[in-house]
Amino acid sequence: MMIVRWLPAAALVAFGLTGPVFAQAAAQDQPQAVRAAVTDHVAASVAVLDLLTGAVLARFETGGPGGLRPGAAPGQLSLAQGPAGRVDVVDLGLGVESHGDHADLAISPPRLLPRVAEGPKPSHVLGGNGRLASFFDGDGSIVLAQDGQTRRLSANVAHHGLAYPFLASEGPRLLVSHAASPGARPGGVVLLDEAGAELARRDDCPRLHGEAQSNRVIGLGCGDGVLLLDTRTQRFRKVAYPAGGEAGRMVRSLAGGADFHLFAGDFGPQAMTILDPDAGSFAVVELPARRLAFTLDPQRAAALFVLTEDGRIHRIDTLNGRIAASAAAVPRYSLEGGAAVARPRLSAAGGLLAVTDPARGRVLVLDAATLAPLREIALGGAPLNVLALAASGERH
Known part of the structure; x- marks a missing residue:
């Protein structure tokens, strides 16, 4: 049995999902705004949706199709456009201001902040504590953006890598991948201080890919386990994958709970895996079909959602490692054809689950607790990547 520690939740929610354990609390503390950004598989644009009403709030022209990640500030998302060589920021117009005994919700029109960073082949873009780090695979450069200012650093060689910004008690830190040669898969990370000086190094993360943060701990997917960094102590440790697993199975994409x-x-x-970083233990959940996409709400991490190629959504109880419920969501999508084929993605917030259906030019909105369909938003084109945020608070 996994032992997972509970920690307090925040008012602004990214990738929000929910399950039965949170149904009563969610009903009592319903977010007042739930918005999502959606990119297209072909078109150079991003749309902002109101998931509560189904309204399309805005459409912005970008440099090209791209991937969405949480941004440096609450309510913001990054949009990395590889072929266009640029990173934009989408501000969803959701703000929460804390006043101690309560929080005020500020809603404004969405806006696009274009060209926050530029370079060859931007890939992983990671944000936190007001800083956004864009890693450019083409030359191994890293652009750090903060308060409208940017500066450029470099990894040891060009590779498909990452740069993870975080704030330690001693000041800003940056975790950067490194590779043995140009174009090789990264095999470890270095920890840098604000001036770019090396503080620590790990060379034992073969085929590094996938990263996430769960409160004070950053996790990195490796060929032989998950490498963990405690951002408070700045110490590393490694959790090996469970014995008896299929040869070659590894974590390539991670999500963390709050x-x-x-x-x-x-x-x-x-299959999916769930890691308790405190106990250093894994649970492996076998799926009934091949996986298309998955998402985890950091603020409601007792539930994990997985979309499989038969078009069904599966809600997994992360506390016991079992599939709790399944329901049909979209028609079948084959995994054949590689990245050239647009396939659904999913994200959720505020008790709502958004699922893109690129073949039919629509976004489906489901009740995250029951998996029941609520509404359909027609966008046209081929909606692909989606990232949802929810915000709650008092409005004056």
Whole structure:
């Protein structure tokens, strides 16, 4: 049995999902705004949706199709456009201002902040504590953006890597991947201080790919386990994958919880894994079909959602490692054809689950607790990546 620690939740929620354990609390503390950004598989644009009403609030022209990640500030998302060589920021117009005994909700029109960073082949863009770090695979450069100012650093060689900004008690820190040669898969990370000086190094993360943060701990997917960095102590440790697993299975994409201290990740084409970083233990959840996409709400991490190629959504209880419910969501999508084929993605917030259906030019909104369909938003084109945020608070 996994033992997962509970931690307090915040008012602004990214990738929000929910399950039965949170149904009563969610009903009592319903977010007042839930918005999502959606990119297209082909078109150079991003749309902002109101998931509560189904309204399309805005459409912005970008440099090209891209991937969405949480931004440096609450309510913001990054949009990395590889072929266009640029990173934009989408501000969803959701703000929460704390006043101690309560929080005020500020809603404003969405806006696009274009060209926050530029360079060859931007890939992983990671934000936190007001800083946004864009890693450019083409030359191994890193652009750090903060308060409208940017500066450029470099990894040891060009590779498909990452730069993870975080704030330690001693000041800003940056975790940067390194590779043995240009174009090789990264095999470890270095920890840098604000001036770019090396503080620590780990060379034992072969085929590094996938990263997430669960409160004070950053997790990195490696070929032989998950490498963990405690951002408070700045110490590393490694949790090996469970014995007896299929040869070659590894975590390539991670998500981290905030209210529960855990990580969820893919584990081969037809399984998920859940890591308790405190206990150093894994749970492996086998899926009934091959996985298309998954998402975890940091603030409601007792539930994990997985979309499989048969078009069904599966809600997994992360506390016991079992599939709790399943329901049909979209028609079948084959995994054949590689990245050239647009396939659904999913994200959720505020008790709502958004699922893109690129073949039919729509976004489906489901009740995250029951998996029941609520509404359909027609966008046209081929909606692909989606990232949802929810915000709650008093309005004056």
